[in-house]
Amino acid sequence: MLASVATFGLAGVDALEVTVEVDVRRGLPAFSIVGLPDAAVRESRERVRAALLNSSLDFPQSRLTANLAPAWVRKAGPSFDLALAICVLAASEQVPLERLESTAVCGELSLSGAVRPVRGALAVALAARRAGFARLIVPVENAPEAALADGLEVLGLSSIERILDVLHERRPAEAAQASHVDEVAADAPDLADVRGQADAKRALEIAAAGGHNLLMVGPPGSGKTMLARRLPGILPPPSFDESLEITRIRSVAGLGGRFARERPFRAPHHTISAQGLVGGGSHPRPGEITLAHRGVLFLDELAEFSRSALEALRQPLEDGFVAIIRGQRSLVFPARTMLLAACNPCPCGRAATECECAAVERARYHRRLSGPLLDRIDLVCQVSSPPALQLVGETGLGESSGAVRERVVAAREHQLRRLAGSPALCNGGMDGRTTRRHATLRGEAVKRLVDVVDAGGLTGRGHDRVLRLARTVADLEGRDEILIGDVDEALGYRLGAVGEAAA
Ligand SMILES: Nc1ncnc2c1ncn2[C@@H]1O[C@H](COP(=O)(O)OP(=O)(O)OP(=O)(O)O)[C@@H](O)[C@H]1O
Ligand SMILES: [Mg+2]
Numbered sequence: 001m002l003a004s005v006a007t008f009g010l011a012g013v014d015a016l017e018v019t020v021e022v023d024v025r026r027g028l029p030a031f032s033i034v035g036l037p038d039a040a041v042r043e044s045r046e047r048v049r050a051a052l053l054n055s056s057l058d059f060p061q062s063r064l065t066a067n068l069a070p071a072w073v074r075k076a077g078p079s080f081d082l083a084l085a086i087c088v089l090a091a092s093e094q095v096p097l098e099r100l101e102s103t104a105v106c107g108e109l110s111l112s113g114a115v116r117p118v119r120g121a122l123a124v125a126l127a128a129r130r131a132g133f134a135r136l137i138v139p140v141e142n143a144p145e146a147a148l149a150d151g152l153e154v155l156g157l158s159s160i161e162r163i164l165d166v167l168h169e170r171r172p173a174e175a176a177q178a179s180h181v182d183e184v185a186a187d188a189p190d191l192a193d194v195r196g197q198a199d200a201k202r203a204l205e206i207a208a209a210g211g212h213n214l215l216m217v218g219p220p221g222s223g224k225t226m227l228a229r230r231l232p233g234i235l236p237p238p239s240f241d242e243s244l245e246i247t248r249i250r251s252v253a254g255l256g257g258r259f260a261r262e263r264p265f266r267a268p269h270h271t272i273s274a275q276g277l278v279g280g281g282s283h284p285r286p287g288e289i290t291l292a293h294r295g296v297l298f299l300d301e302l303a304e305f306s307r308s309a310l311e312a313l314r315q316p317l318e319d320g321f322v323a324i325i326r327g328q329r330s331l332v333f334p335a336r337t338m339l340l341a342a343c344n345p346c347p348c349g350r351a352a353t354e355c356e357c358a359a360v361e362r363a364r365y366h367r368r369l370s371g372p373l374l375d376r377i378d379l380v381c382q383v384s385s386p387p388a389l390q391l392v393g394e395t396g397l398g399e400s401s402g403a404v405r406e407r408v409v410a411a412r413e414h415q416l417r418r419l420a421g422s423p424a425l426c427n428g429g430m431d432g433r434t435t436r437r438h439a440t441l442r443g444e445a446v447k448r449l450v451d452v453v454d455a456g457g458l459t460g461r462g463h464d465r466v467l468r469l470a471r472t473v474a475d476l477e478g479r480d481e482i483l484i485g486d487v488d489e490a491l492g493y494r495l496g497a498v499g500e501a502a503a
Contacts, residue, residue, distance in 0.1 A: 004019050012284060013290065079107065142257060143155070143176030193230075217381070243259060246264055
């Protein structure tokens with residue numbers, strides 16, 4: 001007797017439909033799995049056998065062959081257990097086959113017959129909906145997450161026995177409800193906690209408004225890390241679709257499947273490898289830049305990261321995705337993220353006057369900084385230690401994150417309207433041509449830029465960067481025309497400033 005059941009395996013941050021086929025025929029009792037299973041899938045045989053027997057069901061004393069199709073793709077992990085178990089039951093006529101029509105199943109089994117949660121339930125549900133399934137059976141813990149894919153009946157069930165009850169229509173199951181509510185952290189850090197630092201806050205606001213990459217340079221203890229952690233609080237909240245993308249990636253990476261209503265903020269330690277940053281491995285897993293998709297990737301102590309790790313970021317930062325080739329397949333991990341970086345002006349970190357670093361040490365430090373990554377950074381801002389009065393007294397308190405966020409959201413709306421029809425969503429995403437089209441200067445502003453370029457202060461790339469930034473500064477004011485003041489402010493954030501800070 002032959003039966004087949006549909007299930008899904010993870011491939012990058014997507015799910016791939018896999019058909020499990022089981023053939024039961026007379027012969028010496030044996031159970032083999034073919035279709036490029038890894039060790040966890042092969043061990044599935046033992047879990048399935050024990051789970052069925054412990055649920056008072058029969059495990060056929062015959063020759064069983066299971067195939068996982070498409071047979072040329074490697075299958076990894078325990079999430080095929082449930083489909084295998086149900087397929088064995090169907091092939092041994094313990095479950096009516098017609099009840100499995102248009103139904104996909106996904107879950108890990110325990111020896112007792114309980115169904116265990118899996119990673120990537122939302123990715124599975126979205127793929128099941130795309131493939132035209134009407135019903136998806138998942139572990140009960142994964143049900144609220146899977147139900148975020150509407151248009152699909154999601155049943156969250158806790159054991160094999162319970163699943164049989166539903167398939168035999170002995171006891172109905174209620175379709176799971178999506179959990180759109182995720183508790184928002186009440187104590188999210190607020191920009192008002194940072195005293196002084198008006199310039200750095202302004203740079204952070206511009207970066208957020210235009211989706212520009214930002215580098216903060218300053219002595220230790222001046223509040224760089226503190227400022228960086230407040231960036232997600234002033235970014236526009238994610239749209240529903242963006243939240244789905246963020247949730248899906250978190251779930252595939254095993255970080256839980258709660259609906260994400262905040263943008264991610266990833267701050268990997270500087271000892272991270274290139275693979276940890278951009279993803280990879282024999283069964284490719286998303287890296288930090290993918291976990292930061294639609295949010296912020298914060299590289300604190302930028303100069304301490306290994307050169308190879310930083311080099312690996314070049315292409316994803318440019319393209320917004322990471323492509324990883326494994327065997328015959330290519331996986332694409334999304335990586336649209338804002339880069340935020342912080343570093344000290346020199347190895348000792350003290351301001352120019354008190355710096356004791358030897359010139360050669362400083363030069364070495366800078367060599368690590370300059371290079372491929374700095375090319376991708378639009379704004380550089382100097383963060384100096386706040387004056388005593390601002391730090392101690394009450395004068396240093398500024399606006400709350402909420403107030404800044406309102407301006408950022410308004411500026412983004414202008415950009416969205418202007419960029420409608422182009423692939424860019426914000427000024428930071430404009431390519432050279434789009435920049436020239438949408439950031440046109442007039443009168444004095446042109447003259448200012450010509451003067452700076454003439455004086456050798458700007459390269460071609462630097463020129464585009466200044467235009468994009470000036471565009472964002474004007475957008476924050478709700479102005480269509482870019483004035484000379486906007487250009488001046490943008491010029492203040494140029495890259496050369498890294499060197500000057502340490503000079
Ligand atoms: N401007 C500020 N307003 C209020 N508190 C501050 C400010 N600057 C620093 N602090 C306090 O000092 C602590 C350290 O600051 P932070 O970690 O942001 O420094 P940093 O610039 O990242 O230093 P490093 O270069 O050593 O990483 C903060 O957690 C905060 O308590
Ligand atoms: Mg720090």
